[in-house]
Amino acid sequence: MKRQLLDVLNGETTFVSGQQMSEQLHVSRTAVWKQIEELRKEGYVIEAVSRKGYRLISRPDALNEAEIRSGLTSKAFGQSVHYEKVVDSTQRIIKDLHRNKAAHGTIAVCEQQTNGRGRLNRPWQTEMGQNIMFSTLVKPDISLQLAPQMTLVASIAVAKTVEAVTGEQVSIKWPNDIYLNGKKIAGILTEVQAEANCVEMMVIGIGMNVNESKQSIEENDLSEKATSLSIETNRTYNRRDVLQQLLITFENEYERWLSVGFASMKTEWEERAHLYQKRVTVKNVNREQVGTMVGITDEGVLKLQDENGDVHLVYSGDLH
Amino acid sequence: MKRQLLDVLNGETTFVSGQQMSEQLHVSRTAVWKQIEELRKEGYVIEAVSRKGYRLISRPDALNEAEIRSGLTSKAFGQSVHYEKVVDSTQRIIKDLHRNKAAHGTIAVCEQQTNGRGRLNRPWQTEMGQNIMFSTLVKPDISLQLAPQMTLVASIAVAKTVEAVTGEQVSIKWPNDIYLNGKKIAGILTEVQAEANCVEMMVIGIGMNVNESKQSIEENDLSEKATSLSIETNRTYNRRDVLQQLLITFENEYERWLSVGFASMKTEWEERAHLYQKRVTVKNVNREQVGTMVGITDEGVLKLQDENGDVHLVYSGDLH
Known part of the structure; x- marks a missing residue:
């Protein structure tokens, strides 16, 4: 319900009355008031003016x-x-x-x-x-x-x-x-x-x-x-x-x-490939492969070209 | 230790003395006796003859x-x-x-x-x-x-x-x-x-x-x-x-x-492929593929041949 309340407050640039919120969210005005208090504790600044209602002044920079x-x-x-x-x-x-x-x-x-x-x-x-x-x-x-x-x-x-x-x-x-x-x-x-x-x-x-x-x-x-x-x-x-x-x-x-x-x-x-056409080393637990990074296959597997022009597929590893 | 005790009893066709087991396993004779009792509870039949020792008669058919x-x-x-x-x-x-x-x-x-x-x-x-x-x-x-x-x-x-x-x-x-x-x-x-x-x-x-x-x-x-x-x-x-x-x-x-x-x-x-060269249906959550099962690729992917002779690769599904 906290989210719905925020949605209502967010959608308005001016005051929203407690009565209006209570009707829109199908809860009592006491419940609205409790949630407003909860939001304030979380860092939301909510102005309350009697006979006008509530207005959202600022939101916390939180990812709740x-x-x-x-x-x-x-x-x-x-x-x-x-x-x-x-x-x-x-x-x-x-x-x-x-x-x-x-x-x-x-x-x-x-x-x-x-x-x-x-x-x-x-x-x-x-x-x-x-x-x-x-x-x-x-x-x-x-x-x-x-x-x-x-x-x-x-x-x-x-x-x-x-x-x-x-x-x-x-x-x-x-x-x-x-x-x-x-x-x-x-x-x-x-x-x-x-x-x-x-x-x-x-x-x-x-x-x-x-x-x-x-x-x-x-x-x-x-x-x-x-x-x-x-x-x-x-x-x-x-x-x-x-x-x-x-x-x-x-x-x-x-x-x-x-x-x-x-x-x-x-x-x-x-288009965004880092080290594209650059000489790279791919390190694995077991081995190292060196070559020119020439892109990926249609399946997303890395393509490394060696000095003879042969392309080798690399399935996993770290690029340097 | 139970396993080591079993290994000793298993390796002998005749009696093994408690003293011998206690020395081999570096534990007291009381400990040996306790383990023998444990084994009996699990269904091992172990004969005990005084001055001779213990002999394994039969093992339970258990996968412990x-x-x-x-x-x-x-x-x-x-x-x-x-x-x-x-x-x-x-x-x-x-x-x-x-x-x-x-x-x-x-x-x-x-x-x-x-x-x-x-x-x-x-x-x-x-x-x-x-x-x-x-x-x-x-x-x-x-x-x-x-x-x-x-x-x-x-x-x-x-x-x-x-x-x-x-x-x-x-x-x-x-x-x-x-x-x-x-x-x-x-x-x-x-x-x-x-x-x-x-x-x-x-x-x-x-x-x-x-x-x-x-x-x-x-x-x-x-x-x-x-x-x-x-x-x-x-x-x-x-x-x-x-x-x-x-x-x-x-x-x-x-x-x-x-x-x-x-x-x-x-x-x-x-060599062991079930339904090899048979006409099969491969069912997936989303779709069904029909064809002749002609084996698997070097990577283990199923090969289905259609009526035109084209081979299709199937990565997952149920074969019927």
Whole structure:
């Protein structure tokens, strides 16, 4: 109900009477008043003038359920939200929620992760409340062979969202990092559970440096490697707006992928390919491969060309 | 220690003194006596003659840890055993054990499953203590694209084991069932957890009808579809021997797969292909494909030939 109340307050530039809200939401005026108090505790500034009613003055920069869902036009992505200020890992939360039959599109969001990690368990440290960190549960009806494409689909969504909100061109480093001006601004962690050859569920974790400060990046000794939207564009972003746009874009790309396949999205990926036509090394636990990065296949597999012009396919690894 | 005690008793055809066992196992004679009592409670018949010692007369037909590990020559498969007489699902147990850092090769075994299931959640009902039902945890260092081959590798292991113990030729129905004389005797359920493009772990569940009676199959209304080793060969099998042989064969095939790849094992699969060169229907949640089953690719993907001679690849589904 908190979200509906916010929707009502949001939709009006002037005062809304308690009576009007009580009628619109089919609850008592006492219930309305209680929710207003709740919202105030969460940092919403709500003016109350007798005989006029309530007016929303400002919203907190929080990624709680009410904020995320208010006005969100996606079909499933983000329509169920599990929010906790500080968590060990939003991936872990989604896996727990999945065991309890959570719906497709459910997201777990936090302001800071104590055990956040990128691929291969690498830690990912960020400032409290400055960035976007969430995991999405999806249940695509696809065969396991297609699962690795999910990371690339999510990359395209993150890239398009960052481009839309900043106006800058970003690049995608195969398979799961997003770069702005040569430095990392976002990372994607995809996990899959499959039964036989059918995907049962996937968890896509997305971490994006939004308002992370230069100072924090320096303290983490990442000045050469990482940046944030805010640092690169000298602006502060409303994280809720960015997240909503990301959820909608992600859902669109996801549905496009399921209906038309990755092959038709490949160009959008390759246009943004980081290190395209550059000499790269792909490192794996077992081996290293060197070659020129000449794109990806219709299935999303990395293509490396050796000195003889032969193209080799690389299924997993880290690009350098 | 129970297993070591069994190993000692097993290795001797005559009496072993309590003193000798106490020295060999570096424990007190009281401890030896206590373990002997424990074994008796589990159904081992152990003769005790004063001044001579102990002698193993017979072992129960149980698939407990001591029985499985005693004399098992595999490197990892089955070297850690979680045994419970009745469980909901051995797959679920392995996933729980994995969260608690269980070792590669750990198996969960039971005598009966209350929530046992084949692919697509189909129930699998069997008689108590007559069959083999277990799940194995494996942690292959492979990319996700290779994961679907695991079911085929396990199928080859099950087929070879059944052929070795019965002397009969079996067939494999793509992707996960084993047939003897045209009826199902075993099924495989593979689950995968992956992070990005790398497999984190897999759980391979194998259910095999060993001594299941004709009566039970009839009561389950499965006479047309299912059978057991015992029904087809008019013999009773020692389940422990079959399971040990299966674990060793499975480990061998698994290691061969990781070192040389599936392509070199494909012939062994195709030699046993059920419905080979037959007209089949492959049913999926979304669609049905009809064609002649002409084998599998080097990657383990099903090949269906249509009336024009074109070959189509099928990644998942049910063969009819």
